Amino acid sequence: MKGFGARQLERMVLVSTPWPFYNRPSIQLGALKAYLKAQFPELKLHVLHLYLEVAERLGYKLYRALSERTWLSESVFGALLFPERKRKIEKIFYREARGKADLRAVDFGVLVAQVKEVSDTLMKSVDWGRYGLAGFSVCLCQLTSSLYFIKRIKKGFPHVPVVVGGSAFSGDGTDAFLETFPEVDFVVHGEGELPLSALVRHMTGSHGGDDVLSIPGVVTRKEANAQASATFHQLQDLSSLPPPDYDEYFHLLKTLDAGKMFFPTLPTEVSRGCWWRTPKDSARKRGCAFCNLNLQWDGYRSKGVSQVISEVDHLTTRYQTLSVAFMDNVLPVRESREIFSKLGKLPKDLRLFAEIRATTPYELLKVMRSAGMHEVQVGIEALSTSLLKKLRKGTTAIQNMEIMKHCEALGISNISNLILHFPGSDADDVDETLHALEFALAFRPLRFVHFWLGLGSPVWEHPRAYGLKAVFNHPNYAALFPSDICRAVRFMIQSYRGDLGHQGRLWQPVKKKVRAWKTAYAELHRGHASSPILTFRDGQDFLIIRQRRFRAEPLTHRLVGTSRAIYLFCQRHRSAKRIVARFPNVSEDRIMPFLKMIVDKRLMFEEHGRYLSLAVPVRTDKQGG
Numbered sequence: 001m002k003g004f005g006a007r008q009l010e011r012m013v014l015v016s017t018p019w020p021f022y023n024r025p026s027i028q029l030g031a032l033k034a035y036l037k038a039q040f041p042e043l044k045l046h047v048l049h050l051y052l053e054v055a056e057r058l059g060y061k062l063y064r065a066l067s068e069r070t071w072l073s074e075s076v077f078g079a080l081l082f083p084e085r086k087r088k089i090e091k092i093f094y095r096e097a098r099g100k101a102d103l104r105a106v107d108f109g110v111l112v113a114q115v116k117e118v119s120d121t122l123m124k125s126v127d128w129g130r131y132g133l134a135g136f137s138v139c140l141c142q143l144t145s146s147l148y149f150i151k152r153i154k155k156g157f158p159h160v161p162v163v164v165g166g167s168a169f170s171g172d173g174t175d176a177f178l179e180t181f182p183e184v185d186f187v188v189h190g191e192g193e194l195p196l197s198a199l200v201r202h203m204t205g206s207h208g209g210d211d212v213l214s215i216p217g218v219v220t221r222k223e224a225n226a227q228a229s230a231t232f233h234q235l236q237d238l239s240s241l242p243p244p245d246y247d248e249y250f251h252l253l254k255t256l257d258a259g260k261m262f263f264p265t266l267p268t269e270v271s272r273g274c275w276w277r278t279p280k281d282s283a284r285k286r287g288c289a290f291c292n293l294n295l296q297w298d299g300y301r302s303k304g305v306s307q308v309i310s311e312v313d314h315l316t317t318r319y320q321t322l323s324v325a326f327m328d329n330v331l332p333v334r335e336s337r338e339i340f341s342k343l344g345k346l347p348k349d350l351r352l353f354a355e356i357r358a359t360t361p362y363e364l365l366k367v368m369r370s371a372g373m374h375e376v377q378v379g380i381e382a383l384s385t386s387l388l389k390k391l392r393k394g395t396t397a398i399q400n401m402e403i404m405k406h407c408e409a410l411g412i413s414n415i416s417n418l419i420l421h422f423p424g425s426d427a428d429d430v431d432e433t434l435h436a437l438e439f440a441l442a443f444r445p446l447r448f449v450h451f452w453l454g455l456g457s458p459v460w461e462h463p464r465a466y467g468l469k470a471v472f473n474h475p476n477y478a479a480l481f482p483s484d485i486c487r488a489v490r491f492m493i494q495s496y497r498g499d500l501g502h503q504g505r506l507w508q509p510v511k512k513k514v515r516a517w518k519t520a521y522a523e524l525h526r527g528h529a530s531s532p533i534l535t536f537r538d539g540q541d542f543l544i545i546r547q548r549r550f551r552a553e554p555l556t557h558r559l560v561g562t563s564r565a566i567y568l569f570c571q572r573h574r575s576a577k578r579i580v581a582r583f584p585n586v587s588e589d590r591i592m593p594f595l596k597m598i599v600d601k602r603l604m605f606e607e608h609g610r611y612l613s614l615a616v617p618v619r620t621d622k623q624g625g
Helices: 027-039 050-058 060-067 070-081 083-097 108-125 143-156 174-180 193-204 221-225 247-254 305-319 333-344 362-371 385-391 397-410 427-440 476-480 483-488 500-506 508-524 562-569 576-582 588-600
Strands: 011-016 044-049 133-137 162-165 186-188 218-220 265-268 323-326 351-356 373-378 417-420 447-450 470-473 493-497 534-538 542-549 552-560 604-607 610-613
Touching: 011 027, 011 050, 027 044, 027 133, 027 193, 027 265, 044 050, 044 247, 050 060, 050 108, 050 247, 060 070, 070 083, 070 108, 070 143, 070 476, 083 108, 083 476, 108 143, 133 143, 133 193, 143 162, 162 193, 174 186, 174 218, 174 483, 186 193, 193 218, 265 305, 305 323, 305 333, 333 362, 351 362, 362 373, 362 397, 373 397, 385 397, 385 427, 397 427, 397 604, 397 610, 417 508, 427 508, 427 604, 447 508, 476 483, 500 508, 534 562, 542 562, 552 562, 562 576, 562 588, 576 588, 576 610, 588 604, 588 610
Parallel strands: 011 044, 011 133, 133 162, 162 186, 265 323, 323 351, 351 373, 417 447
Antiparallel strands: 186 218, 470 493, 534 542, 542 552, 604 610
């Protein structure tokens, strides 16, 4: 590590710059701090959540609006990083801000000046020169802000070595990044605990000023110049991880004015990686085609049940807040029921968030709700089975419809997405989606998002298989960065030549339908905030279904005897063959017309001979099947 002096490492700082959620401490920094403190008790380790201070100065409403879209957030610090490019960058800002009510009156020049003022204050408030190592966690929306602070640190304190890591450096392009940005000395490839520990151990050793030896998971400039391949160096299991340490975040929060105080959400993790995604060298290819979220991990690992319960209990007690967000990309299958069953037995009124798969069974979802699950993001992505196959989701439209229904029944807010413009999607995919939307109107609307090409995703790796003619950095980077940087570095968000224009036209009817869905759902819940739109009440040998309608009188339906029994049996999706077998005393010639009639009334959804009743019970303990 020549050039940084021969002193041993005594102090280290971990930094998270804008634009993460301001109301959550950084789990990346919290996990690293806790692990490093356990390994190096004598190391004076400090954590800076710079994004919270920026949010407090800008106002939480404005900060949230900026942080929700990548190009809005990256453009602000892009203009500070390269002021000569401000004119080009502000065009991106105004284009991305168009139509957002919270940004309608924002002047880009004034905003940039505000952010510079608070950044200047932050730089002056920290004695950067006393640190022997500065580490930056860089994820989506943090690239330009991290580079801005790193450049300023290096300008004033060139002797302070800088190491970066995070999801922004999990794909290709690490070597080029080090060559392009000389202010960065090391890049951690993959998760940070073991590589960063090895780097700290080297720097705290007697050879403090020597060249850094080859450390698995850490890329140095020497290795970058030699184009050495980056390797993972990760924990074999997660049992050695202590609970995250969020002390600095909560200390900072206590210093804010009373009017700026809030109760944060505590991030925690049960697992790392994705069990749905197979390794690159696996002969059997599985994993979502659009996803590049798990490139920083090799395989899938999860914590033990008792460890998870202890961690949630510890964090909520220590920081005296009850909102917890599980940051897993996918929860473990086997352990989840026991985890949430035991969380539900804690003497605490938890408010939980998690990302879950559409195959999550109702019984587990009910246990989650009892534990305090308030909001979920389900990996729905499409309401067309043909499109789901192209997305490699491993699910069907009727499965997605079923979990949407279960969330509605249990009062769990479902904030899931529909991916539009996926390359290679066709008119059949759109028609299937439009048809399914007719039946989904009773449930919380999905948010449509445009497909974006992620560096390292299966689509990016195999572009021709998806009809892509060429892949390259997203054009917005050409405004944010000088041309030599854009030529040298592969950025996280990519673009392509292909069927972009065709996809834009193709999906317009779906956009229109989703907007109408949102309007109708909001109107029907005005004054009925917790009342589902399509419900049933069971009378033991008859069933009454109430169907509220947008700008029309509600409809009421009564099902008696076997009709009631069939409807309840299809509370989980069932094949026609299984329905007929369940009711042997009724001929198939009578059952099939009944099913068709119920489907025509939009009380049941049918897909490829499988049927799902859509009304939710007024009493959740009456969920059939």
